[in-house]
Structures are given as C-alpha cells and as structure tokens.
Amino acid sequence: MALTRWPTEPNPKLLPWAIWRFKNRPGPSPWPTGNGVKIPEYAWEFLKWVEWKRKLARGIDAPRPDICKKLPASWPWAYLKQINVAVPQAPPPPPPPPAQEVPPDSWKLRYPAIFTSHGWALDSKFRTDEALRLMQNAGVGAVGLQGGMFLDDTGDRIRDYGMDVFIWGSANSRDQAYIDQAGATGYMPQVEGKYEYDSAFANFVAGVGKNISRSIVTTNASFDTFIRRPNGTVEGESTTEQAEALIKLGITNAHVECYLADMTPVDVDNMVWQSKHRGIYYVHPCLSYLGIESTKFGRQVSVFLAEPMSDAQYLQLKAL
Numbered sequence: 001m002a003l004t005r006w007p008t009e010p011n012p013k014l015l016p017w018a019i020w021r022f023k024n025r026p027g028p029s030p031w032p033t034g035n036g037v038k039i040p041e042y043a044w045e046f047l048k049w050v051e052w053k054r055k056l057a058r059g060i061d062a063p064r065p066d067i068c069k070k071l072p073a074s075w076p077w078a079y080l081k082q083i084n085v086a087v088p089q090a091p092p093p094p095p096p097p098p099a100q101e102v103p104p105d106s107w108k109l110r111y112p113a114i115f116t117s118h119g120w121a122l123d124s125k126f127r128t129d130e131a132l133r134l135m136q137n138a139g140v141g142a143v144g145l146q147g148g149m150f151l152d153d154t155g156d157r158i159r160d161y162g163m164d165v166f167i168w169g170s171a172n173s174r175d176q177a178y179i180d181q182a183g184a185t186g187y188m189p190q191v192e193g194k195y196e197y198d199s200a201f202a203n204f205v206a207g208v209g210k211n212i213s214r215s216i217v218t219t220n221a222s223f224d225t226f227i228r229r230p231n232g233t234v235e236g237e238s239t240t241e242q243a244e245a246l247i248k249l250g251i252t253n254a255h256v257e258c259y260l261a262d263m264t265p266v267d268v269d270n271m272v273w274q275s276k277h278r279g280i281y282y283v284h285p286c287l288s289y290l291g292i293e294s295t296k297f298g299r300q301v302s303v304f305l306a307e308p309m310s311d312a313q314y315l316q317l318k319a320l
Contacts, residue, residue, distance in 0.1 A: 179212070191221070
C-alpha cells in the first residue's frame with residue numbers, strides 16, 4: 001500500500017464509475033482510460049472501502065481491507081450513500097432456525113446383545129450353564145429374555161456371568177412384571193407391524209421400563225407416515241410420525257432386523273439406512289445367527305437367536 005492520503009476533492013467521474021462497477025459494468029465505462037489516462041490508485045482503494053462497508057451492512061464479518069486509513073472528512077461517506085441508493089443490496093438473510101439438540105441414546109446396555117427365547121426351560125445348554133459360558137466367552141454384553149420364557153433365577157444366572165439383562169417380545173400388560181422378575185435393566189419390545197407398534201407405544205406411555213434402558217427391535221414396519229423434521233440435526237431431514245412419537249417419550253434407539261423370516265441375512269447397511277430415514281436416531285443392526293459377520297458397526301450389534309447357535313457361530317460373534 002503506497003497511498004497515504006485520499007484527495008480532498010475526487011475526480012467527478014469517480015462516483016458514476018463506482019456505481020458502474022457495482023452494477024457489474026453495464027455498457028462503456030463512464031471513466032474511459034487509454035492514451036495515458038489511468039484510474040488513480042485512490043479510486044481502487046475507494047472501491048475496496050465501499051465493498052467492505054457494504055459487507056458490514058449485511059452482517060458479514062469482513063476484515064478491513066489494506067487501504068489508506070486517513071479518509072477525507074465527507075465525500076467518501078456521501079458517495080457510499082449514493083452508491084447504496086443506486087445499487088441497493090439484498091437484505092441480510094434471516095438467521096437459521098435454532099438447531100434441535102440430538103436427544104440422548106435411550107439404550108445404555110453393553111454390546112453385543114443376544115436374544116433368547118424358550119431355551120431356559122427346554123434346552124439343556126441353557127438349563128446348565130453351557131450357553132452362558134459360550135456367551136461370556138464370545139464377549140456378549142447383554143442377554144434378552146423373552147417375556148414368559150424364562151425362570152425365576154435366569155436373570156441372576158446371567159448377571160453372575162457379568163452380562164446385562166433385558167426383556168424383549170411383543171409388548172403386553174405383563175411386561176413390567178417380567179422386568180421386575182428378571183431384575184432387567186433394559187426393555188426392548190418387538191415392533192413388526194401396527195399392532196405391535198401400538199402395543200409397545202401404549203406400554204411406553206404407561207411407563208413400562210421408565211427408569212431403565214429402552215429400545216425396540218423392529219423390521220421398520222409401521223413407520224410409514226413420512227414427514228420432515230423441521231429443526232433436526234439436518235434441516236428438513238426425513239422422519240416419520242411414529243418415530244417422532246417415540247422420541248417424545250424418550251425412546252431414540254432401535255435394533256433393526258437384518259434378516260428374512262427364515263433367518264436368511266439381508267443387507268445391513270440398507271436396513272440401517274431405512275431406520276434412520278424413518279427418523280430413528282440411534283440404530284443398530286440385529287443380525288441373524290446365520291449371518292454373524294463383521295460390519296462397520298463392529299460389536300455394536302445384536303444377534304437373533306441364541307438357541308440354534310452352534311459353538312462355531314459363537315466364535316464368529318467373538319471375532320467381531
């Protein structure tokens with residue numbers, strides 16, 4: 001920067017030239033150059049100063065340009081006003097809506113989780129501690145007990161092996177009693193259609209499992225009334241009325257079933273994407289025991305079902 005002072009009286013062509021510049025130079029320049037005529041340095045610095053002032057007026061935090069700081073008393077300000085009249089600026093954009101804070105994960109139990117059913121009363125591996133030793137060796141963090149399918153001492157036996165206990169199954173009026181019977185620290189009703197969604201929702205409203213971890217295990221069925229989350233983590237992201245209703249009750253977690261009815265595995269990433277597209281914040285794949293394999297979710301998965309699992313499949317679970 002060589003200029004140390006702006007002139008007291010600028011060239012009369014400066015104002016129309018500056019307006020012409022801020023209008024993106026329509027037509028010929030009102031300050032022709034050539035034949036030895038050049039735009040003086042103060043004119044270029046004046047343009048930088050005007051551009052800076054116009055940015056500040058729009059709420060843009062722009063640094064002061066490296067120009068002469070000693071301004072004449074009046075004409076730059078008068079010219080700035082006339083330029084703003086001739087070339088009005090768009091009003092500043094409205095502030096973005098406040099971002100909705102991401103709600104906390106409603107499931108705090110350890111992973112991987114494994115679901116069980118009738119084995120505690122009918123399977124010799126479960127009546128003894130063989131199944132529990134296999135689970136412990138595989139690093140299972142939580143064991144799901146299906147309501148009505150376990151014995152009075154089952155919860156204590158699982159905890160003796162260092163694993164958490166949760167209740168799962170199609171929601172019904174006895175679920176809180178099952179939670180109390182097992183001393184469970186998690187509640188995960190099954191949601192595979194509208195009837196099961198309505199039953200689970202009614203239990204959540206009634207406070208079943210209110211003071212423990214809560215989630216659902218789902219096929220994504222019944223999450224079908226699509227809307228847009230107005231102030232979500234991503235503006236306008238997709239969600240469903242069903243997911244938003246659960247979120248209002250504090251249920252933000254789901255385990256999505258990544259298999260068909262015959263336990264044939266299906267694409268994990270696609271099923272998880274579908275759950276998130278339906279508005280569920282924290283989604284974990286529930287793998288078929290026939291498809292225990294490494295995914296990007298690592299050990300943050302669940303497995304269905306323990307009873308038919310072989311020793312080799314437990315080793316696959318351990319290797320995740």
